[in-house]
Amino acid sequence: MERAVILVGTETGTAEDIADELSEAFSEAGIEAEIHDMEDVEVDVIDPSKALIICTATHGDGELPDNSTEFYEAIEDEGSDLSGVSFAVLVLGDSAYADFCEAGKIWSGFLTGLGATEVVGRYEIDGYPEDDDVEGAREWATEAADKFAELVREG
Numbered sequence: 406m407e408r409a410v411i412l413v414g415t416e417t418g419t420a421e422d423i424a425d426e427l428s429e430a431f432s433e434a435g436i437e438a439e440i441h442d443m444e445d446v447e448v449d450v451i452d453p454s455k456a457l458i459i460c461t462a463t464h465g466d467g468e469l470p471d472n473s474t475e476f477y478e479a480i481e482d483e484g485s486d487l488s489g490v491s492f493a494v495l496v497l498g499d500s501a502y503a504d505f506c507e508a509g510k511i512w513s514g515f516l517t518g519l520g521a522t523e524v525v526g527r528y529e530i531d532g533y534p535e536d537d538d539v540e541g542a543r544e545w546a547t548e549a550a551d552k553f554a555e556l557v558r559e560g
């Protein structure tokens with residue numbers, strides 16, 4: 406898997422900045438990543454030949470950001486079969502809220518339920534990302550890239 410699609414769920418742009426960091430880390434690991442706002446994509450952006458990365462904030466009371474709901478509902482409406490799709494989720498949240506990082510849990514459960522495989526545990530960022538959060542996110546992306554590469558080797 407030499408290509409990845411990073412889909413961003415955001416309301417105030419923080420997840421976009423983290424998506425840029427992930428893209429750089431993937432690039433260093435030999436995977437070229439394209440970044441899209443979830444508002445700008447159709448269901449067919451999910452392609453089994455590309456690693457899928459969900460990079461999302463949590464908003465409302467443990468909900469998806471506004472820019473993501475139409476995309477989520479479109480996948481739901483199509484009843485897509487996502488077997489063969491490999492994905493990983495990075496989620497931003499704030500532990501001051503009761504439903505901490507719930508948007509990540511929503512995506513993990515949703516995509517897994519449609520047959521996709523989550524290759525690495527979710528990465529959670531609590532509050533505005535500090536340097537160590539960004540560093541951790543990049544290390545997580547490198548680990549995810551290794552898993553995606555392993556899947557390709559296994560065929």
Ligand SMILES: Cc1cc2nc3c(=O)[nH]c(=O)nc-3n(C[C@H](O)[C@H](O)[C@H](O)COP(=O)(O)O)c2cc1C
Binds near residue numbers: 500
């Ligand atoms: C109105 C509002 C509601 C939020 N609700 C939650 C929540 O339910 N759970 C959570 O973990 N974080 C919550 N957050 C925290 C955001 O996920 C966090 O600030 C994130 O970094 C924002 O990312 P964004 O700039 O990409 O939108 C909320 C933030 C705001 C402003």
